[in-house]
Amino acid sequence: MQQDSQPVNQPNPLEKIVEFVDERVGLKNIQAKMLNEPIPGGSRWAYAFGSVLLFIFILQVVTGILLMFYYVPSADHAYDSTQYIIHEVDYGWFLLSYHFWGSSAMVVMVFAHMSQVFLWGAYKKPRELVWLVGLALFGVVMGFGFTGYLLPWDQRAYWATVVGVEIMDKTPIVGDFMARFLKGGPTPGQMTLSRFFVIHVMVLPAALAGLAGLHIFLFRKAGPAGPFRGTPEEIKAKTDYFFPRQIWKDIVAMASVFLIICSLAFIEPVVLLEQATPDPGDYHPEPEWYFLFLFQLLRLKIFGGELGQFLGAIAIPGAFMAFLAALPFIDTNPERNLFKRPIALVGWIAIMAFILIFTVSAIINRDFLH
């Protein structure tokens, strides 16, 4: 006798949809690949940098799109529309301030991530390509900061761009072309703003999305670098999967960064200076804070004159970036333990000290200008 005509384990509508998509896309395979990645040595807070960077970028895109609803990229209206966002659009001041501090957070996180990879020796074989794409991403993030800085069209924005483009002009062969292309005329004006805007909202986001995808793909292909210390037994015993512990750590790290950016937006919200004019007046041009060390370096007498400016602004930073790109091919020693790589450790400390000293010097230098 049939007791129950209802079939057992009948899928509900949601399960049916998931099944439908899975059949066509391979959803469960993707999910398994994403979440079941083994992490040698177990989950760590130090592994959260990449996820945090992706999170900051997504929020920069979201806040950027919301700001674009009101921002007008024309020399006549850029300043007024930014003031309008700050003063009249509901929560506009907060969105703009979040976007502003988010860009700084992105630079800090990229820098921290690169430092971590360098100190842990994670650029070595077989992760050379991950490192190279990471360097390209660093350049894209810097480009975001540089192009976005002009958009409010106040004195600070205008003169920082003037200084930046002048530095670019000193690059041999391509410098003149790049400076003329970016300015679009003899002095920064409508063409400059249009070009910076297009690069900021179209070119760089596309480049970053593509490079970030490639970076993650190469990272997954090479596998996680894991900790640089510990016996193989210890590392094996503590091996964990991406879900749930690393996901939890990533979420907490993202939330912490989000809270810090929000707090900075409250403590130091974006306040514009006067509208941009070709006359600096009392304003002393200065780039964004993460370029201050380079700006201060160029004030030294040794870097005076055409040759000195070229050396300080282009040759030395260019040589340093070229060295970073060549690093995995120069340093072929497989040793990753930081304490067994004294040159790397001392070199990193020296570079950090140099950046810190010259950034603080630039801040102290402000008092001598007024």
Next chain:
Amino acid sequence: MSNIKLGLLVAWPTFWTGFPIKMVFCLLLLAAHMHPWEGAGFFLLLLVSIPVDIWALGLCARTVFIDRLKVDSQPGIGVGLWMRWAVFSAIALPVIKIIVSEVTGVAKSTTSSIVHSFKEGLYPGLGVAEQITLELVMWGSVSTLVLILCILGWLYGLGWLTQSFVREAKSLDGTEEDRANFWDGLRIPADQPLLLTAFTGAGVVLVFVFWTLLPSTTPHPHEEYQFISKGPKEEKVEPKKVLKEAEKVLAKAELVVKKLEEEKGGESKDLKGEKTKEAGADKAQPEKKK
């Protein structure tokens, strides 16, 4: 394990474990126009920090004990350790601040006089940028060194205070994997859906509170900015008032019309009188001419 290492291994993760929770509270204070670093905001933050730090300290100390020292602590380590650390830090940190600021002050004035005498006596061509960097490196090195020594001393104290808890802890036998599994097992919540629901609920409430407190317009308006669109003023229509005002206007208009009519009437009379006078004069004139 040395006192400094033990102090650092417990203090560093404790700071970061409590940090996100404290940041949530700081952000809510900022949204409510209160500064978490002064006055009532600071007091409230300190108050919230106590249970958070006790929890974080207990969790992180136990992790270090099991993972690094291969021992398991006695229950209540969070409260016990927090009380000792809090009293010690309440004395040590202000002392460190005084020492570092005093040393920095002396180092700044000394380096300034050395560099000035160097500039005046030996190398007058020293540029401003070079002078700033030179002075910064000189006094900064001394300050940094003193700061590092003070922090090491503080960490030594924290480690020393923790050692007694290590001595009281019971040792754990087994392999690395056994210890990892033991600690993993302790951290799995008894009711996971309840924990997830509580987290989600707390998150939703906090987001709601944040957006309620967040000012919709900037708390820092630009001094030269003039509001572009204030929007039309909405006035409430009260029929009785409108009718009264309309009656008043009509009454005024009636008076004006009356006055005008009166004036017109007077003018026409005057005009008639003038015309008769003029006519009389005209009649008299030919006679004069004659």
